[in-house]
Amino acid sequence: MEQRSQELFERAKRRIPGGVNSPVRAFQAVGRTPRFIASAHGDRILDVDQNEYIDYVCSWGPGILGHAYPRVIEKVQEACAQGLTFGAPTEKEVVLAELIAELMPSMQVSRLVNSGTEAVMSAIRAARGFTGRDKIIKFKGCYHGHSDGLLVKAGSAALTTSVPDSAGVPADFTKHTLVASYNDTESVKKLFEAYPQEIAAVIVEPVAANMGVVLPAQGFLSFLRDITRQYGALLIFDEVITGFRLGLGGAQAYYDIQPDLTTLGKIVGGGMPIGAYGGRSDIMQMISPVGPVYQAGTLSGNPIATTAGIETLNILKADPQIYTRLAEKSAQIAQAVKAAAGNRVTVNRIGSLMSIFFTKQPVTDYESAVSADTKQYAAFFGYLLDHGIYTAPSQFEAMFLSDAHTAQDLAKTCEVMTQYFRTFKEA
Ligand SMILES: *Cc1c(COP(=O)(O)O)cnc(C)c1O
Numbered sequence: 001m002e003q004r005s006q007e008l009f010e011r012a013k014r015r016i017p018g019g020v021n022s023p024v025r026a027f028q029a030v031g032r033t034p035r036f037i038a039s040a041h042g043d044r045i046l047d048v049d050q051n052e053y054i055d056y057v058c059s060w061g062p063g064i065l066g067h068a069y070p071r072v073i074e075k076v077q078e079a080c081a082q083g084l085t086f087g088a089p090t091e092k093e094v095v096l097a098e099l100i101a102e103l104m105p106s107m108q109v110s111r112l113v114n115s116g117t118e119a120v121m122s123a124i125r126a127a128r129g130f131t132g133r134d135k136i137i138k139f140k141g142c143y144h145g146h147s148d149g150l151l152v153k154a155g156s157a158a159l160t161t162s163v164p165d166s167a168g169v170p171a172d173f174t175k176h177t178l179v180a181s182y183n184d185t186e187s188v189k190k191l192f193e194a195y196p197q198e199i200a201a202v203i204v205e206p207v208a209a210n211m212g213v214v215l216p217a218q219g220f221l222s223f224l225r226d227i228t229r230q231y232g233a234l235l236i237f238d239e240v241i242t243g244f245r246l247g248l249g250g251a252q253a254y255y256d257i258q259p260d261l262t263t264l265g266k267i268v269g270g271g272m273p274i275g276a277y278g279g280r281s282d283i284m285q286m287i288s289p290v291g292p293v294y295q296a297g298t299l300s301g302n303p304i305a306t307t308a309g310i311e312t313l314n315i316l317k318a319d320p321q322i323y324t325r326l327a328e329k330s331a332q333i334a335q336a337v338k339a340a341a342g343n344r345v346t347v348n349r350i351g352s353l354m355s356i357f358f359t360k361q362p363v364t365d366y367e368s369a370v371s372a373d374t375k376q377y378a379a380f381f382g383y384l385l386d387h388g389i390y391t392a393p394s395q396f397e398a399m400f401l402s403d404a405h406t407a408q409d410l411a412k413t414c415e416v417m418t419q420y421f422r423t424f425k426e427a
Contacts, residue, residue, distance in 0.1 A: 004048040008036045027393045030378040032385060034393075040067035042404040045390060053390035054409045058400040061241050061266035064326075064352075065315060066404020072270055072311045079307040085299055092306040099313050100268070100276060103248050104239075106258045110278025111287060112301040116240035116265025117145025119275030120203070122287075122295045123261045124149065126277070127201035127234045129286045129293035137191055137202045139182040141366030143210035144203060144238050144263075148173040153366070154210075182208055182365045183217040188224065192231050201234040201261070202227075206251035209241045209398045211369040212355035213348045221257045228260075234283070240265035240275070241398070244316055246351045247323050254351075270312030272305035322403050326352035329401045329410055336414035340421035346372075352401035356380070369396060380420060387416045 012019035020026045027034040035047040045055045100107050113119050140153040151166045152174050180187040208214040228235040237259040242251040244267040261279035268274050286293045334349045346357045357363050358376040377395035384391055
């Protein structure tokens with residue numbers, strides 16, 4: 001039954017482009033009706049037709065504790081009663097900035113914004129202001145939000161909608177964006193050799209998670225660290241997904257690489273809209289009002305959002321074993337899929353991030369990611385949905401685990417997935 005979702009979707013399409021406020025939600029790549037969600041608790045989401053699903057989207061990452069985590073909700077409710085926004089500094093912003101600096105020591109100084117997109121946009125501006133250079137290097141298939149200069153060979157929904165790079169972005173705005181191949185050190189070297197004095201920064205998802213999950217090859221991140229230093233460019237880790245997900249210290253702690261600047265989003269807001277960017281204090285001193293790089297926000301550091309962020313980070317900090325549990329859960333699913341599907345799929349997994357690619361070849365970069373068969377993924381997705389399991393409606397997104405996923409629900413998930421691969425031998 002999806003009657004009410006269907007009705008809402010029809011209404012939505014009249015007033016909202018494609019009926020959704022972010023493209024991947026439209027289920028376009030999988031040819032199904034998007035579920036309109038009524039509520040969510042723990043690892044379950046409930047749609048407006050009363051269908052319940054085990055959720056592996058987790059709001060695309062923020063839901064690391066599961067939905068409607070009681071302590072977070074309680075604190076948010078308390079904060080709401082004190083006023084929603086003041087447009088003036090609050091103690092909570094200081095507490096969150098201190099927590100970020102404690103958990104991610106490379107982020108000595110940080111600024112809160114309202115989304116990952118804003119965080120990246122601002123970090124790039126800071127890097128350009130600091131270095132006095134214009135060009136940046138990004139990687140094919142990495143997604144850094146929807147700002148003009150970064151919508152070049154972007155991943156995420158840009159991989160499955162018909163416009164891989166966006167209309168409405170003047171070519172002049174992206175002429176300073178150079179594109180290299182993920183895990184391909186030669187492609188980066190060539191760009192630095194071509195523009196030795198002009199590259200302000202290299203921005204990378206230290207674990208790519210917007211072309212499906214693609215792990216950095218051994219030595220790739222340390223190579224980026226070295227070459228940026230060598231040429232006087234900055235290294236920016238976009239940890240909007242990996243921050244507080246791969247571990248408390250994010251990918252930079254996991255791989256022991258210190259970037260100059262880091263961008264955060266998703267988990268740092270605990271389910272509310274927050275982004276953050278920060279890093280070396282000499283770079284962050286470039287930001288207005290102390291420096292010449294302008295960046296501002298009416299609702300930035302909003303007391304409700306900072307409350308959700310602080311509570312979430314404190315819960316993670318108090319229970320770091322959560323990361324072991326998360327990794328075990330995703331390993332359980334990965335093993336079940338491998339056992340049932342054999343070499344029909346390639347599973348990439350790290351911590352609680354995972355992708356099941358419908359391709360036989362190893363997936364190490366954009367080209368190998370897009371070798372995956374999106375029709376087979378769509379069939380798999382549809383089967384899971386029909387069996388009460390809600391996964392990303394695109395081959396090129398991650399599967400997210402939360403601490404709320406129960407042993408019972410994980411077992412059910414493994415069973416349904418196993419059944420799928422047994423039943424559809426040709427898939
Ligand atoms: C989600 C994401 C962004 C954009 O964040 P929004 O909050 O959606 O603007 C940027 N970078 C990465 C790596 C992301 O996964």
